[in-house]
Amino acid sequence: MIAIGDLKILAVAFLTTSLLLIAWGDAAIAWDAAPSTSLQLFDAHAHQMPTSFPEGWLESLFATHDPMGIVLMGIGNVAVHQEEYPSKVFAVSNFKNVDDLDLDTVEAHLDMGFHGIGEISIRHFASGPPSALPVESDFDEPEFLSVYNLARQYGVPVNFHFDYHADHVNEILDTLPNYSDVNFIWAHAGDAQPETLAPLLSELDNLYIDISSRNPLESFDGRLLSKQLQRLDKEDGTIKLGWKSLFDTFSDRVLYGSDIGPLGRLEQYGDIQEYYRGILSQLDSEVAEKIAYKNAQALFLITVLGDANNDNQVTGGDLIAVQQNFGETYSSDPSCDGLGLGDGNDDCLVTGADLIAVQQNFGDTLESVSAEAPEPASVCLLILAGLGLLARR
Numbered sequence: 001m002i003a004i005g006d007l008k009i010l011a012v013a014f015l016t017t018s019l020l021l022i023a024w025g026d027a028a029i030a031w032d033a034a035p036s037t038s039l040q041l042f043d044a045h046a047h048q049m050p051t052s053f054p055e056g057w058l059e060s061l062f063a064t065h066d067p068m069g070i071v072l073m074g075i076g077n078v079a080v081h082q083e084e085y086p087s088k089v090f091a092v093s094n095f096k097n098v099d100d101l102d103l104d105t106v107e108a109h110l111d112m113g114f115h116g117i118g119e120i121s122i123r124h125f126a127s128g129p130p131s132a133l134p135v136e137s138d139f140d141e142p143e144f145l146s147v148y149n150l151a152r153q154y155g156v157p158v159n160f161h162f163d164y165h166a167d168h169v170n171e172i173l174d175t176l177p178n179y180s181d182v183n184f185i186w187a188h189a190g191d192a193q194p195e196t197l198a199p200l201l202s203e204l205d206n207l208y209i210d211i212s213s214r215n216p217l218e219s220f221d222g223r224l225l226s227k228q229l230q231r232l233d234k235e236d237g238t239i240k241l242g243w244k245s246l247f248d249t250f251s252d253r254v255l256y257g258s259d260i261g262p263l264g265r266l267e268q269y270g271d272i273q274e275y276y277r278g279i280l281s282q283l284d285s286e287v288a289e290k291i292a293y294k295n296a297q298a299l300f301l302i303t304v305l306g307d308a309n310n311d312n313q314v315t316g317g318d319l320i321a322v323q324q325n326f327g328e329t330y331s332s333d334p335s336c337d338g339l340g341l342g343d344g345n346d347d348c349l350v351t352g353a354d355l356i357a358v359q360q361n362f363g364d365t366l367e368s369v370s371a372e373a374p375e376p377a378s379v380c381l382l383i384l385a386g387l388g389l390l391a392r393r
Contacts, residue, residue: 039277042293043070044300045119045159045187045212045257047094050076053266062088065269068293071257071300073119073159079112090300092116092159097124097135098143106147110154115300117151118159119187120144125163125224127262139171148179157183157299159210163224164192169200176204183299185255188213191224194242201250208299209250211291212257215275219264232279239282251287255295256280306361308344308354313365318344322354 048058058081061067069087072078074094082091093109093116095101106117122144124135137144139162151158162172176184189197189209201207213220216231223230232243247254258272259265265272280288297312306314309321325342328350342350345357 039280039288039292040068041256041273041276042068042296043258044185044255044296045073045210045259046070047073047119047259047261048076048078048081049261052263057266058085058089061266061269065273067273069296071115071296075261079109079114082113090115092118094119097121098137098141101143101147103146103150107150110150110156114156116156116159117147118157118185120147120158120160122160123163123165123168124161127222139168140175145175148175148182151182152179155301157185157208159185159187161187162190164190164196172207173200173203176206180206182206183208185210185299187257188259191230193229194240194246198246198249201246201253208253208255208295210255210257211276212259215272217268217271217275219262219268220259237278239279243279244283247283247287247291251290252295254291255299256292304361304364305346306344306357306359306364308342308350308358310341314344314358314361314363318358319355322350322358325350327351 054060061070062085067088069090071090071092072081073092078089078091081089091109091112091114093106093114095106097120110117121135122137122139126132126134139160148158162168172184183206185208187210189211191213197209201209211232213223214230214232216227220230221227233239256276258269260269260272276292280292283291304312304314306318308318308325311317321342322344323342325340328340328342330340330343330348340348340350342354344354344361347353
């Protein structure tokens with residue numbers, strides 16, 4: 001027996017699509033765009049420096065290098081950038097260290113729709129002017145625990161800078177289990193080596209690493225490590241076996257990032273992308289895509305309404321995903337991040353409403369500003385998907 005409510009939902013979908021089919025007639029759009037020859041990159045670690053970045057730097061970066069998205073940490077008008085480019089820019093609330101912390105400001109940012117907190121300097125080598133001093137705080141200081149509680153409350157990740165040291169790493173090991181529902185991103189992989197990181201990632205399910213600054217480019221000189229240890233590859237460009245093994249084993253918890261901000265790095269943005277694409281090209285494509293962009297999308301809860309099969313676009317494949325998973329409930333997902341197969345409207349259910357979400361957002365991608373109209377053949381797919389659901393009931 002078909003419920004009256006389901007009939008109403010399907011009727012609306014069928015009526016809407018039938019009218020669209022009549023209106024468009026033989027109109028068509030390109031169904032398959034030519035695939036990009038370069039791996040797409042989502043920059044999960046970037047800083048804006050208003051005093052040194054030229055006006056229009058972001059527009060120029062998008063035009064020249066076209067990152068899929070960019071996480072901008074704190075400084076300057078990152079909120080304005082997020083408003084101007086809501087599908088490309090993801091603002092994160094930033095404070096330099098514990099002395100600069102203002103919890104009210106961080107909470108205000110999160111209320112504005114910021115996507116995370118960081119980069120927090122907890123243990124950081126001296127950087128900046130010659131008079132700069134190193135930051136030497138504890139990971140579990142009460143002020144930081146208040147920040148982690150805010151992250152828990154708002155469901156956002158925390159990016160932290162913590163120069164690895166054997167005498168202090170237990171602070172992380174002891175704290176993260178108390179915040180199992182908060183994801184922590186260890187910036188620059190802690191400037192640690194893979195054999196040190198592997199057991200920590202094994203023990204802490206909510207620990208992620210970003211691999212920003214782990215390259216041999218000249219604008220990244222002056223860090224704690226020698227260039228040989230800082231880079232992910234050998235001098236001939238071959239990825240080091242330790243890093244390859246780590247990426248393969250923990251492919252869901254590694255993020256690409258540029259760490260632009262300090263002098264010279266914005267100008268080297270293309271070189272940064274080229275270096276990491278060279279590294280990722282030596283991994284299995286599934287692993288490479290996760291590190292390049294998919295992990296960042298999942299971590300920062302970036303989804304496309306109507307994307308029911310999680311490929312960052314709304315196409316006929318989403319209709320099939322709804323049909324194949326009709327009736328599913330993803331109750332095990334407390335955050336309801338919309339990544340359950342068939343869930344096109346991010347309500348953790350797969351119902352007729354997801355068909356409508358696909359129809360209304362057909363043609364959208366993570367990068368698009370406005371949707372293109374679906375071609376007539378795709379509208380027919382929507383109708384057939386609905387009929388398939390009726391046949392299953």
